[in-house]
Amino acid sequence: MTSSDHLLDLIQTTPEIELLLRSSFGFDIHRKYCGEGLRLASGAPLEVIAGEFSGGAYFLGAEQDGRRPVVFASSDGEAGLIADDLTEALEIIIGLEWRDCLSFSRGGDVEVMQNAAQHLKRDRERHNPDIGNEAAQVAAALSLRIMPVTDLIIRLHAAASKTEPDYVVTDDEGQAFNPPFG
Numbered sequence: 001m002t003s004s005d006h007l008l009d010l011i012q013t014t015p016e017i018e019l020l021l022r023s024s025f026g027f028d029i030h031r032k033y034c035g036e037g038l039r040l041a042s043g044a045p046l047e048v049i050a051g052e053f054s055g056g057a058y059f060l061g062a063e064q065d066g067r068r069p070v071v072f073a074s075s076d077g078e079a080g081l082i083a084d085d086l087t088e089a090l091e092i093i094i095g096l097e098w099r100d101c102l103s104f105s106r107g108g109d110v111e112v113m114q115n116a117a118q119h120l121k122r123d124r125e126r127h128n129p130d131i132g133n134e135a136a137q138v139a140a141a142l143s144l145r146i147m148p149v150t151d152l153i154i155r156l157h158a159a160a161s162k163t164e165p166d167y168v169v170t171d172d173e174g175q176a177f178n179p180p181f182g
Contacts (some may be wrong), residue, residue: 037172080180
């Protein structure tokens with residue numbers, strides 16, 4: 001059993017954590033019908049593990065050195081690597097508005113991502129004043145780390161920068177999704 005399998009089992013068997021991930025962080029393990037027919041441009045398969053409310057999907061790639069990379073594909077046609085394994089992906093997912101940080105990155109400028117992340121953090125806390133407690137509860141239950149936003153941005157940027165060529169997502173017709181940086 002990989003660490004990804006272990007985490008997914010923990011989420012599935014801990015209803016309050018599954019609910020928080022779904023409702024507060026957009027990671028729904030019961031939404032596995034998203035992203036059907038998607039694969040990597042190399043032809044390697046992707047295993048859908050969760051969906052999110054706007055139609056995007058989270059996938060695990062093939063195991064490499066005991067880790068399975070996590071790829072996200074949006075319903076808007078953007079996709080890419082978000083973390084080297086599910087633990088890192090979940091730390092990013094609970095720690096920041098990662099999709100918006102990528103969208104507002106001006107093509108991958110880490111400094112712009114850092115600035116956007118700070119504004120998005122304040123906005124997130126305004127809309128859900130309990131988000132910090134919810135993140136801490138998920139982190140404790142899944143043995144994740146609560147990391148500073150600046151560190152999470154560096155990690156997210158590094159992963160997304162590795163999307164090409166190994167993690168380019170294609171549809172069932174071979175059409176490549178756009179890279180993750182907006």
